[in-house]
Amino acid sequence: MSKTKVALIGAGVWGEVHAKLYREHPGVELVAVCDQNIERARKLADTMGLSAVFSDHREMLDAVDFDAVSIVTPDFAHGQATVDCANAGKDILVEKPLATTREDVEAIVEAVQRNGVRIMVDLHNRWSPPFAVAHDCLMRGELGDPVSAYFRLNDIRWVATDMLPWAAKSSILWFLGSHSVDTLRWFMQDEVESVYAVCSKGVLASMGVDAVDVYQTILKFRRGGIATMENSWITPNTHPCINDIKFNITGTRGMINLDLSNNQMIERFTEDRNDRPDVLVQHFVHGKAKGFAYESIRHFIDNLVTGEEFLVSLEDAVNTSLVILAILESAETGQPVKVRYLGE
Ligand SMILES: NC(=O)c1ccc[n+]([C@@H]2O[C@H](COP(=O)([O-])OP(=O)(O)OC[C@H]3O[C@@H](n4cnc5c(N)ncnc54)[C@H](O)[C@@H]3O)[C@@H](O)[C@H]2O)c1
Numbered sequence: 001m002s003k004t005k006v007a008l009i010g011a012g013v014w015g016e017v018h019a020k021l022y023r024e025h026p027g028v029e030l031v032a033v034c035d036q037n038i039e040r041a042r043k044l045a046d047t048m049g050l051s052a053v054f055s056d057h058r059e060m061l062d063a064v065d066f067d068a069v070s071i072v073t074p075d076f077a078h079g080q081a082t083v084d085c086a087n088a089g090k091d092i093l094v095e096k097p098l099a100t101t102r103e104d105v106e107a108i109v110e111a112v113q114r115n116g117v118r119i120m121v122d123l124h125n126r127w128s129p130p131f132a133v134a135h136d137c138l139m140r141g142e143l144g145d146p147v148s149a150y151f152r153l154n155d156i157r158w159v160a161t162d163m164l165p166w167a168a169k170s171s172i173l174w175f176l177g178s179h180s181v182d183t184l185r186w187f188m189q190d191e192v193e194s195v196y197a198v199c200s201k202g203v204l205a206s207m208g209v210d211a212v213d214v215y216q217t218i219l220k221f222r223r224g225g226i227a228t229m230e231n232s233w234i235t236p237n238t239h240p241c242i243n244d245i246k247f248n249i250t251g252t253r254g255m256i257n258l259d260l261s262n263n264q265m266i267e268r269f270t271e272d273r274n275d276r277p278d279v280l281v282q283h284f285v286h287g288k289a290k291g292f293a294y295e296s297i298r299h300f301i302d303n304l305v306t307g308e309e310f311l312v313s314l315e316d317a318v319n320t321s322l323v324i325l326a327i328l329e330s331a332e333t334g335q336p337v338k339v340r341y342l343g344e
Helices: 013-024 038-047 057-063 079-087 102-115 129-139 158-163 172-188 292-306 314-333
Strands: 004-009 028-034 068-071 091-094 119-121 146-155 192-200 214-221 226-232 243-251 255-259
Touching (some): 004 013, 004 057, 013 068, 079 102, 119 314, 129 243, 129 255, 146 158, 172 214
């Protein structure tokens, strides 16, 4: 069987994750890497044994023949690349969030539908084993109908101060809140009707990053379900895991709690540190990529080949972005905001 030829746009921290999965997937050939920082593109391409590197995705689209593309640029830079790739007839895996403005969301939907290409947004929390098992319990009816949910999904502050050079041009809501909203919609099996959010700023600003520290949001779903979500970028760096994750789903007949705030199965003590190595998100077992960060990318390729629907639809990703725009508006105005879906 012929291999799916894939190109990569964005060769940063997460672009490397995509490249590693493509390198090991037997059905994929990674054929080109693009990054506006050409040195970064070249460095990643070298590790993959590739020579086709570009600093502009339009040049890559003109010069290289490929079937599908991963778009792994910063949150605010997904729109144009996604539209251009759709117009070139490529199937697309775009990192979350789909886009950070309503205009970009609309332009992507228009281009994807007009060109008949397939697209998945990497809202990979659906592949996290504890969340997937909890969701299966809910789907089997063990919890009854979903009534309420709580989701804390926070990052240590290092992510905003050191990992992401563009943190101030995004938001913890786009960076992690997109996973929160998608997960809550997935569990409630419903769309968010309205949101009310408050936020606090100051800690990151005092460290030179002009971004909100934390958002607390209440979401009301159309059929009456309610949820609370917290997204913070100021968890202390001493936290045992990069994320602080607590989740509860309560139904008419049962409830599930998740505490994923540290990888409790493994503790490492060396002369200079004590930590909990990752055995959930992006770890390797006998040289093979196993974490759920890789599983969502594998799913994209597998379902491209079989033609099956993606677990995350375009509508899921569109509505997630529109809910976050409503949350941002609520935090700014201090008022509850009704989510405005496409066509409304
Ligand atoms: N699924 C997840 O949980 C997860 C985890 C981390 C990051 N991400 C997402 O991945 C994306 C990238 O994050 P990152 O941590 O790799 O950021 P990064 O800054 O490490 O890498 C982004 C790269 O994109 C390049 N770039 C910027 N604009 C470009 C353009 N127009 N064309 C080509 N290259 C361009 C930059 O030079 C940089 O090398 C973000 O959307 C982020 O939210 C997702």
